[in-house]
Each structure stands twice: as C-alpha cells, then as structure tokens.
Amino acid sequence: MTLSVALHHALPGLTLDVAFDAPAGVTSLFGRSGAGKTSVVNAVAGLLRPDRARIVLEGEVLADTGRGIWLPAHKRRIGYVFQEGRLFPHLDVRRNLVYGLRVTGRAVDDKAFARVVEMLGIGALLARRPGALSGGEKQRVAIGRALLAAPRMLLLDEPLAALDEGRKAEILPYLERIRDEAGVPMLHVSHAAAEVARLATTVVVLEAGRVLRAGPTAAVLSDPALTPTGPRAVGALLIARVVAHHDDGLSELDAGGVRLFLPRVASAPGAELRVRIAAHDVILSLGPPEGLSALNSLPGTVAEIHIGDGPGAIVAVETAAGRVLSRVTRRSVARLGLAPGIACHAILKTVSIAAEDVGVQAGPVRAG
Amino acid sequence: MTLSVALHHALPGLTLDVAFDAPAGVTSLFGRSGAGKTSVVNAVAGLLRPDRARIVLEGEVLADTGRGIWLPAHKRRIGYVFQEGRLFPHLDVRRNLVYGLRVTGRAVDDKAFARVVEMLGIGALLARRPGALSGGEKQRVAIGRALLAAPRMLLLDEPLAALDEGRKAEILPYLERIRDEAGVPMLHVSHAAAEVARLATTVVVLEAGRVLRAGPTAAVLSDPALTPTGPRAVGALLIARVVAHHDDGLSELDAGGVRLFLPRVASAPGAELRVRIAAHDVILSLGPPEGLSALNSLPGTVAEIHIGDGPGAIVAVETAAGRVLSRVTRRSVARLGLAPGIACHAILKTVSIAAEDVGVQAGPVRAG
Amino acid sequence: MGWLGPEEWQAVALSLRVALTATIFSLPPGILVALVLARGRFPGHALLNGLVHLPLILPPVVTGYLLLLTFGTKGPLGSLLAEIGIVFAFRWTGAALAAAIMAFPLMVRAIRLSIEAVDPKLEEAAATLGASRIRVFVTVTLPLILPGVIAGAVLAFAKAMGEFGATITFVSNIPGQTQTLPSAIYAFLQVPGGESAALRLVAVSIAIAMLALIASEWFARRAGRRGGGA
Amino acid sequence: MGWLGPEEWQAVALSLRVALTATIFSLPPGILVALVLARGRFPGHALLNGLVHLPLILPPVVTGYLLLLTFGTKGPLGSLLAEIGIVFAFRWTGAALAAAIMAFPLMVRAIRLSIEAVDPKLEEAAATLGASRIRVFVTVTLPLILPGVIAGAVLAFAKAMGEFGATITFVSNIPGQTQTLPSAIYAFLQVPGGESAALRLVAVSIAIAMLALIASEWFARRAGRRGGGA
Amino acid sequence: DDVLVFAAASLKNAIEEIVGTFNGETGHNVTVSLAGSSALARQIQSGAPADLFISANVGWMDTLEEDGLIAPGTRADLLANALVLIAADPQAEPVELSPGVDLAGLLGGGHLAMALVDAVPAGIYGKAALEGLGIWQAVAPQVAQSDNVRAALALVATGEAPYGIVYATDAVAEPGVQVVGTFPADSHPPIIYPAAILAGHEGAAAEAFLAYLSGATARASFEAQGFVVLGEE
Numbered sequence A, B: 001m002t003l004s005v006a007l008h009h010a011l012p013g014l015t016l017d018v019a020f021d022a023p024a025g026v027t028s029l030f031g032r033s034g035a036g037k038t039s040v041v042n043a044v045a046g047l048l049r050p051d052r053a054r055i056v057l058e059g060e061v062l063a064d065t066g067r068g069i070w071l072p073a074h075k076r077r078i079g080y081v082f083q084e085g086r087l088f089p090h091l092d093v094r095r096n097l098v099y100g101l102r103v104t105g106r107a108v109d110d111k112a113f114a115r116v117v118e119m120l121g122i123g124a125l126l127a128r129r130p131g132a133l134s135g136g137e138k139q140r141v142a143i144g145r146a147l148l149a150a151p152r153m154l155l156l157d158e159p160l161a162a163l164d165e166g167r168k169a170e171i172l173p174y175l176e177r178i179r180d181e182a183g184v185p186m187l188h189v190s191h192a193a194a195e196v197a198r199l200a201t202t203v204v205v206l207e208a209g210r211v212l213r214a215g216p217t218a219a220v221l222s223d224p225a226l227t228p229t230g231p232r233a234v235g236a237l238l239i240a241r242v243v244a245h246h247d248d249g250l251s252e253l254d255a256g257g258v259r260l261f262l263p264r265v266a267s268a269p270g271a272e273l274r275v276r277i278a279a280h281d282v283i284l285s286l287g288p289p290e291g292l293s294a295l296n297s298l299p300g301t302v303a304e305i306h307i308g309d310g311p312g313a314i315v316a317v318e319t320a321a322g323r324v325l326s327r328v329t330r331r332s333v334a335r336l337g338l339a340p341g342i343a344c345h346a347i348l349k350t351v352s353i354a355a356e357d358v359g360v361q362a363g364p365v366r367a368g
Numbered sequence C, D: 001m002g003w004l005g006p007e008e009w010q011a012v013a014l015s016l017r018v019a020l021t022a023t024i025f026s027l028p029p030g031i032l033v034a035l036v037l038a039r040g041r042f043p044g045h046a047l048l049n050g051l052v053h054l055p056l057i058l059p060p061v062v063t064g065y066l067l068l069l070t071f072g073t074k075g076p077l078g079s080l081l082a083e084i085g086i087v088f089a090f091r092w093t094g095a096a097l098a099a100a101i102m103a104f105p106l107m108v109r110a111i112r113l114s115i116e117a118v119d120p121k122l123e124e125a126a127a128t129l130g131a132s133r134i135r136v137f138v139t140v141t142l143p144l145i146l147p148g149v150i151a152g153a154v155l156a157f158a159k160a161m162g163e164f165g166a167t168i169t170f171v172s173n174i175p176g177q178t179q180t181l182p183s184a185i186y187a188f189l190q191v192p193g194g195e196s197a198a199l200r201l202v203a204v205s206i207a208i209a210m211l212a213l214i215a216s217e218w219f220a221r222r223a224g225r226r227g228g229g230a
Numbered sequence E: 001d002d003v004l005v006f007a008a009a010s011l012k013n014a015i016e017e018i019v020g021t022f023n024g025e026t027g028h029n030v031t032v033s034l035a036g037s038s039a040l041a042r043q044i045q046s047g048a049p050a051d052l053f054i055s056a057n058v059g060w061m062d063t064l065e066e067d068g069l070i071a072p073g074t075r076a077d078l079l080a081n082a083l084v085l086i087a088a089d090p091q092a093e094p095v096e097l098s099p100g101v102d103l104a105g106l107l108g109g110g111h112l113a114m115a116l117v118d119a120v121p122a123g124i125y126g127k128a129a130l131e132g133l134g135i136w137q138a139v140a141p142q143v144a145q146s147d148n149v150r151a152a153l154a155l156v157a158t159g160e161a162p163y164g165i166v167y168a169t170d171a172v173a174e175p176g177v178q179v180v181g182t183f184p185a186d187s188h189p190p191i192i193y194p195a196a197i198l199a200g201h202e203g204a205a206a207e208a209f210l211a212y213l214s215g216a217t218a219r220a221s222f223e224a225q226g227f228v229v230l231g232e233e
C-alpha cells in the first residue's frame, strides 16, 4: 500500500472522518464542493494537523497522533499543487519553478526543466513575476513548480480546473507519464469525471467529510448508484491494445478481440491503453447496427440494469472487451425490452471518445 | 447595443487589440488560457486602463481615451465575479454578501438575500470568515456578492470553474433567470463550451489578444473551423417548446414539429427552451433507426460537410428542428457516402443532453 | 496611593492626558500622511517623508527649540493660533503637541507599512461593488490596516509617555500644567537623593505603558482574527 | 568643508559610524524578536513585548542610567563582557549600544508588522517544496518582509542619528570617541549665542538622514516591485 | 497671588522646600518650573509667563538682561557654590588641589567625569579651574563630559570614572563618592546663581518671594543642600 490515510478532524462546518488506502498510481478524491477534499490533502501534506490521524507513506509513518508522530511538511517530500496557486510573489517564474531544487540544494536538470516548461507552455513567462500572469498561467506554473521538486508523491488539488480543454489535453499525458514512468504516486482532487477516469487507479468518493465509496476506478465510476457530482461521471474503463494507426487519422485498437476505432492516439502499436467510455455516450441496439455513422459496435449481453430515481437507467452490457455501461432512459428499457440475458450491441461513436478519455494504462485496473 | 468595447493595450506578454459589440443577454468571451479574457473584462470593469479604449454601456460612455473619459470603477455599477474570489477577509460571509448594498446606502432585500443564499448553498457559512471556506465555497460567495449588489451589468470570469457539475447545474438556471427576468446583461468568461452554449447570446472568441470570431452563439459554436478550446465545443442550438412532462421522468418537446425527449426539464409546458446538441453526441443514420435505445431521431438532409485536419468531419444536417451538427469520422463519411443533399437521420440519445445543455431561451438565437 | 505625593499624581494624570491627547489627535493626520506616503507619487514625496522623520533625526532639544520658535507666543504660528484662541505655549496642550510631533514618525511608519501590505485587488473588488474611494477606504482599507493603526497608536502612546527632551524645552516643567512624568523624573534626577522618588515614577510609567501594550495586543489580535487570507 | 571644524567633522563621522553600527547589529536580533513576538504564543510574550518597548517609555536619561548600571565596567554584564574583551564604557561602541537599544522598539515594530502581513500559505507552500523552517524564512519570509526590514532599519538609523539622552548619560561625551552629532548640537544650545553653530550641525544631520531615507525608499521600492499578489 | 518661578533644576530640593513654607506663610501660590538654565532662558526669550528666574549660570542672565527681559534693579546674586574633586574609591587620599597637581597621574588612564566643559556651567567652571591650576592640557584627553553634573556624579558613583568634578552641593548627599578636594575659589570664576524678576512681571508677590529667598528660612534650606548664600546675613 503506497499511502494509507486515516483521520478524524472537527472543523466548524464539517467533521472529517476519513480512512482510505491509496495503492500505487493515482488516487482521486472525488466529491462535491465542501466535501473535505482539500482538508484531506492538507493533512497528507502536513499542513493541517487533524485531531486524530495516522498517515503512512510507503512504509514511513508520516503521522500517528496516537504515538505523537507528526513529520513536518518539509520532511515529507510531497509535492503539492494548491487549489489557489500560491506562487511566490517575490520570485520570477523561473525561480518559482526551481525553488524546490534550490532550497534542498539539488542541481537543476536543464533537460527536465525544459521539458516541463515546454509541456506547460510557460516558456515566454519565465522572467515574469506571478502578479503579471493570467489565472491559467499561474496554475500551470504551480504545476511545474511541484513537478520540478521531484517529490516522492504528488498532491494535485483541482490542478486543471482553470485550464481550457486544449491545455488539459496537453498536460494530462504528462501527468500520466509521471505516474507510469517515474512511478510517482499521486493524490488528485477533481470534480471532472473524465479527468478522474483517465488518471485514477483508485477513486475515493467523499461526501460531507466521509468516504462514500473507495475502490478501483473502473468499479467506482461504473457504479450507477454513485453520482456524487452528477450522472455524467458514470462510465466504464476498457483496456485496449493499439493495433495500428490508419491514414484517415484513426487508430485501431483491440479490446479483448473487439475492434475499436478511436481518433489517433499517441501511443505506438502494442501499447496498452485505458479507454473511458462514458455511460451517456453509449447507445444500445438490439440488432447489429447498419447505416450508422458510429464505427464501434460491441456485441454483448445485458448483465444488469439499474433503474435510478430519475428518467434514466444504467444498463451494464458484458462484452468481449469488458463490461460497458450505457445510460438510457427507462422508456427505452421498456421499449426495447431490455433485461438481463438479452443480447444487444453497445454502439459508440468514435469521436465520442475525446483525447481526455484515453489514457495510458497504469497497471491492472480491476473491475469492481 | 448594450455594450460596445474597442480597446488596444500592450502588455508585456501580449498586445490586446479587441473590438466587439455585446447585445442584450449574455456575451461569452471564449478562448485559451492567456488569450486576454480577464484583461478585457478588467477594462470593462474599470480596473485596467488600456492605452486606447472606447467602452459604451447602454448609451453611456464609460471610457473614451480619445476624449479623456474614464469613469471610475465604482461609478460603473458593474458587478464582477473575479477569477480568484477576492472576498473581504475581515468580513464574514454575510457582510461580504451585502457589501455592495451597504456601501451604496441601499437596504438589503431579505427575500432576494434568502434566494441567493439558498441557490448558492451557503446558508451554513454566513457567520464564517472567508479564510474558513473551501475553494468552491469562496467562489459561490463571490457570485452571491456580485449578484446582490444589483448591478446593471455582470462580469463573470470563469465563475463556475471551481464547482462540481451538481452545483453548476444549480447555479446556471439562476444566472439564466438574472439574464432573462432581471434583464441584466452579462459578460462571461469560460472555457466550458456547454456553459457558453447555455448562457451566451453572443460569443466572442479571443485568441492571442485578438477577436478570432464574434457573433450569435449558435453561429459561432457551430462553426467547425473554430475550435479554440478543443473540438468538443462544437454543437448546435435548437429552439424547442415544452409539450408535456411524462411520468417516466422525460419531458417531451417540440422543435419545429419534431418530437424531442429530454430528461425532465424544469420549465412548464409552453416554455421555449434552447437545447445544445454537441456535435460529438450526434450519430447519423442513413435509414430510420430501429431497435436503438436512442429516443430522438431527426430526419433531414445533409447540408454541408466540413473535413478538418484530424480524423473528424462535421456534418451539418438540415432538419425541421433546425440545423444539427454531427461530428463523425472521415471514414464514416466515406463509408456512408455522405454528401450534401443526401437524406439521413440525426440520432441523439435522450440522456446525452445533460441538464447543463438545456437553457431557458433568451430572445432569438440567430443561426449563422 | 500613599507612596506618590499629590504633585506626583498630578504628573501621572497629566502625562496620561498628554499621551492620550497626542495619540488621538495625531491618528487622523497620521493615517492621512501614511496614505499619501504609501500610495502617492508626487514631486514632494521625499520632502514630506523627510519632514515626517525629522523629529526622530533631530535631538529632542532641537525639536523642542524649533517648536518654541514656531508655536511660542511670539512665534509665527503661535501668534496666529493665539488669535483664534489656541495656545500651546506653556500649556498641557503644548506638551501634547510636542509628544505628538515626536511620536509622529513612529505612528506614520507603522500605518504606512500596513497600507503597503493591503492587497489592492480587494480595494478594486470593493470599487466594482459601488464603493467610492472614501468608502473603500473606510470599509476595506481601514479595517485591514487596523493592526498597523493599533501598532502605530501604541508606539505613539509609549513615546508620548516617555517624551521629555522636546517637551521640557518647549513648554517647560510647570507642575500641574506642563510637568509630565518624564519631566518630574528628570527633575528628581537633578538633585541629590532624588533617585528613589524617580524610581517610583519610573515604575508608574512602566505600569501604565504595560497596560497600554497589553490592551493594544488584545485589540490587534481581535482585529486580526481573520483566519487567513481570502 | 570650511564651515565645519575638524572636531565637528569628527562628530559627523562618529555619528555615522555609531548609527550604522547600531542599525546593522540590531537587525538580526530585531528580526528575531519581531518573529518571536509576531508568531510566538508563550507565557512571557507580554513581558518580552514590554521589555522591548521600555526604551521608548522611559526618559532617555533613565535608560542611560540603566545601561550604565548594567553595561558599565562594574556592572554585571559589563564586567562579564570585559573579560572577553568587549568594553562599552566611554567607547564609541557604547554609543552604538545606547543608540541600538533606544532604536530597538521602532525596528522591532516595523519588522513585526511586516511579518504579521505575510501570508502563511506561502510559507506552507515552501515547506511542501522541501524547505526547512529556516530555509522558508530565508527564501520566503525574509524577502517578503524586506520592506518592513528596510523601514525598521531606516527608523533605527534615524533614531540612532538623533539619540542623545541615553548616549551621553551612558558613555558621556569624549570628543573623537563618544561625541556624536546630537551631543555636539546639545552643547552648542546650552550657551547663549550657540544657535548658529548648532544649526550648522543640524543641517548636516538632516542631510545625512535625508540621504538615508531616499536610499531606503529606493530599496524598498525595488524590493516591493512585485506587480501585485500571487 | 500666583507666582511662576523658573529655576535651574539643580535647585530642586531647596527651592521646593522654600516654596512650601512661603506658600504656607503668605497664602501666595508659588509654582516652580525646574529645567536646564538654557532651556528656561530661551523660554523666557520666547515669552514664557514666568515671573522670576533663578539661573545656574551668569551668562544666560546676562543675555536676558541685554535683551531687556528682566525687570531693572531686581537682579541679585543669590547663591554661590563650590567645585569639588570627588573619587569613587572610599579609601581615596585627599588631593591637594594646587597649581600643577598631577591629576592625570592620579587618574592612571581612567576618566575624569565632568559636565560638558563648553556648555554646562559646572563643566565650564571645572575647565576654568583646571586651567587655573595649569593642568587642563594634561587632563583634557581623559575628560568624560556629561550633559549635566548629576550624570557626571553618577559616572563616579558607579565607579566608571575614578574621579570627577562636581558642585559641592551634588557631592553632599551621595554616599557613593568621596570628596577628596575643593578647588580654590580663585582658580575659577565665582560660581554664582543670579536671580531676577522678569520685565513686566513686577508684582508684590514676586518681590516678596524674591526677598524671601534671601531670608533666614530660605538660607537654612539652601545651606542644608550645601549652597553658600550670598548677600548680607
């Protein structure tokens, strides 16, 4: 277990009572505004001292209030991208970026520096002070500052909320690489399901200071009963291998023997990817689809139907590629006569799978 | 013309050279991080004094550097929700909220206060100082503070970026009501297409300090050539009238004679709504769909096909409900033999239309 | 009570009156000058700044002498003010004036530092909510600089309680009228055997100042209880 | 040059040396005490705060006496220090000590105010980047409080240039060794007709202080050129 | 009637005692403002409401007289004082203060505490006395000057300076110092405290108090403090 957190803390507005384990990879804290996400992250960073806490990172006890252990923040070597920037106003962007290295007496690796700067698109800002940056620029510098300190764990508190989709799409692969290549575990806060689905190995859903659900990403996000931030968070994760890249800009993948066509992905043939399929993007068809613009069709069998409170229902379809979720209306369930055991096709538009939905696979994603 | 802006300003990183007109309703500034959105908004608020500027609000000249006119911020009566909160740290939430009224000697309307507080879900926070709020809570209070000052125009700089979908869905209708009922014009900055599509009457796309495109929302957002923040921003806006609400949680709408089923909307039968149909959510079918879970099918004729740089193409389909856009792969265009004049069906899942995609109609949305 | 004579109690009372008056009356101009120095950019900036610091730089006797020349009954300002009934020369008001002027640089610096630490973005936010400049100042700037104002006031009060050189030079040392605690202490120290009496007064002086300090810390803590930035 | 005698030039040079030494040597303890007062919560807080303010509250003569009793060659601390070769009595170092102590409350207040204005969130951010407490202080806190440190230093310097009462009482007035500008000015003012000579020295004093002020403003402006908050 | 007396600070003990008895006997209300003679003189120049001035220094009274600020015919030399050499060491031998005395040798590298030799009366007189004895040049480098004579006394009392020159009146009540010699009266100008009523402030009460200062009660008080009262007995 990479990180193990158990804490109890009373705040004026909320009592936090949280325990979860974060295995290697990315653990996303998911929950509504005010649920206690930042507070948990602060405790892990050593900035909030809870009434009671036991926090263990890779075997090292960071905090154990019972035994009076409290490792100060600067000894934890945990990088933190704050929700509100917190850049040093007296240092220019360059000095902000290398602060973590300088202050710990480490040399700046020019290549790593250049890579981070390029990825974040902040090359033109290096000589400026934070006061002269736009909101998104500040946030990008803050990400770079945490990354460049080469921490043994990263805390990311809504790191991409201030960024546009294009910029997000540029930064996400970089975070994946840090997760996979450098093996830096991350604790990540977000309210964007796509971001969570793409990055997270484990999802911890917080509600009003408590853990509502915790587990592997695929299991948690495909749980239709669980919609803390709205129904659009529900989706399935499929594991697929890149087969080929085609001239018309599509990549062909193989998911358990089923062909999937996606807008060109960056990974080379042979690479294993995780593809998030949002439940609301999947259409079910009783027969094989014909004359449809959607290129992806996964034959399967209805495994489970979950009728919610609203007009919708989540239909889980077992396919060769894995379990796919589809959010349909109750009316459609009735109209098509869907029930467990019924054969059907899960139809998915190629373009529904946005760049942010496709991530590099990080170890096994166990389903439920 | 409600607001007319023309300004030129040289910043170290960027030269702003922007001119646009904002008619009644909501004008969204749309563009990547660092494009100059906040700078433009600051100039309108009176906080940034551009090298050259002419800004006219409802006939009143707020700024005209040529004639030496520069109305100070406090005389403009323009409410501003800042990108970074800027709550008063020495005042509790309640005093922050009523600040605008107090300071201009106006009485606090208890009903309006209660409504705003409830809508923003900040009732439990009223006695707290901003330092004891979470990131999203701060932003909600900032929205409330600007609203309660009863300004004659509202500036919203990424007001919802820090909020989860559930909370967004609660706040958006309120902003619509302010737009429509109170008739308060808004200048709104966002990088979320759905938010823009829902709120905006007019969209101004900024890129590197210049106006890339400006015009009615439907026209700008349905322009496939225009993807400043990523392809997922492309979509069509349909005007539809609520026909009935059904027991299974669906609402039935009529869009130019075509039936549309949507997850239950709040508006009463007879109300006119604007429905955003994202291009990537629309599947095209040559024949009428059968055995599909999607409830909405709009017959029409291909009007235009726009092949982009990537694997995708945008197909515009003229239907009785209006022009619908579909983002498909080039491969599908070829496979289905799509070309202008070909008859086809635009298929849309009911649940693809999220709550945030459905807005109350504000005056005519002229298409392109 | 018994260990201080009536004349000494008089000196204590007078010192308190002088120090309080000096502090209270110099607060508004102190805040104003601090504001001008912190925010203003004008040709005479350096001059004004220098002028404010003058009482710190000059030996107090010189300041007292200059006050005597200016505000004495024969001085240019003194005679002018006398016509409208304001007399400083050889009155407790003069002691207050001397104390205020000696304390002024301390007060202005403290307030100025606080003003410079205020985030102008908050003032901008107030302006967009309709607050005029003066309203912004009263409702945002002033509360935010309160710790600095309190610090400035307590420095001024302490300095006023201890001021001696300028005071005795300007308004002399007339018991009941201009004899403050420090002048009384000085007089005791000028003669044989005065030390123990001087010590008693020093103790009183310290006690008063300590109370003022503790009160100011308490106020500052209350004012500063913001629970972090916005 | 002609209008100041050699002894007067000596006094000018000495005053500069004394004021600079006092300022420089009191900066580290000044910052430390300010830090402790701003951030510390401990039982002796009020006492330490009072102690620091004492030189402001007491008439300078009393402070001079207390210095004499403590740091004189026969005093408890003085005799101890003398053993390791540090002597204050009748030395310019003593004048610097007196000036430093008189200026200490002003310096501490200015620095303390700045420390209280630092956003602890920035220090937290530095800690998460691996900076130890002391590194955080040097790389974040100190640069952010630089305007306050400069203000404190300039206040201390000005005060040290003007300090007279405590200095002359402690180290008396030995031309070339302990005769500072203010003692020279004082001496001129004691005799009839000494005003013009005193005025010349006052002018020198003001000129030096003005230069110091202007320099400090320049530094503070440079340090503060942050272009707004983070 | 009210009378405001400006008096040199060194007169504090005696004058307050005298004022107490005078007020009691006559029903007048005399108040004393005690400060340095120079400060008081300047205040008088600036129109201070003082009725009577007692200076520790002839020079300042001369200045006021030249300025026409004192009531003609009221100036009188009130008191005289003597100058003594004091030592910190209780076992110190008496010193014969005759011309050429080796004071520098006696100091042995230590300092001689005095008031400011060019500014403060006690210092001015002391320097004159040392010059009179022909030893100023020899001693000058070792002189430590204080802003007032009490501070010089304190330097000796704390043992900081082995020797000092102060008024006899200052040495009287200080247990920490030994008087080891008195400077011959002819080695320095007479140490005189002149008193005068200020111009425009002539009045019965002021005149009565000025007269009272030369009376027997006052004499006793002054002498108790070590002053020599001038004028006929």
Ligand SMILES: Nc1ncnc2c1ncn2[C@@H]1O[C@H](COP(=O)(O)OP(=O)(O)OP(=O)(O)O)[C@@H](O)[C@H]1O
Pocket (backbone or CB within 6 Å): A131, A132, A133, A134, A135, A136, A137, A162, B011, B012, B013, B014, B031, B032, B033, B034, B035, B036, B037, B038, B039, B040, B083, D227
């Ligand atoms: N005070 C300043 N000094 C120099 N450059 C500035 C200043 N303020 C903004 N800029 C630059 O101007 C450009 C536009 O900034 P602005 O804040 O308007 O961007 P934005 O579109 O709001 O971006 P974001 O979405 O990241 O908030 C940016 O490149 C920024 O670096």
Ligand SMILES: Nc1ncnc2c1ncn2[C@@H]1O[C@H](COP(=O)(O)OP(=O)(O)OP(=O)(O)O)[C@@H](O)[C@H]1O
Pocket (backbone or CB within 6 Å): A011, A012, A013, A014, A031, A032, A033, A034, A035, A036, A037, A038, A039, A040, A083, B131, B132, B133, B134, B135, B136, B137, B162, C227
């Ligand atoms: N210093 C504090 N004092 C009192 N209450 C606090 C304090 N900090 C946070 N809270 C409260 O604790 C709760 C959790 O706050 P936290 O910042 O952890 O929320 P969050 O999940 O990060 O929310 P968001 O998504 O809005 O940032 C909130 O209700 C907040 O009001």
Ligand code: MOO
Pocket (backbone or CB within 6 Å): C060, C162, C163, C164, C165, C166, D060, D102, D162, D163, D164, D165, D166
């Ligand atoms: O300015 Mo002083 O020397 O403390 O009275």
Ligand SMILES: [Mg+2]
Pocket (backbone or CB within 6 Å): A037, A038, A039, A083, A157, B134, B135, B136
């Ligand atoms: Mg948070």
Ligand SMILES: [Mg+2]
Pocket (backbone or CB within 6 Å): A134, A135, A136, B037, B038, B039, B083, B157
């Ligand atoms: Mg911005």
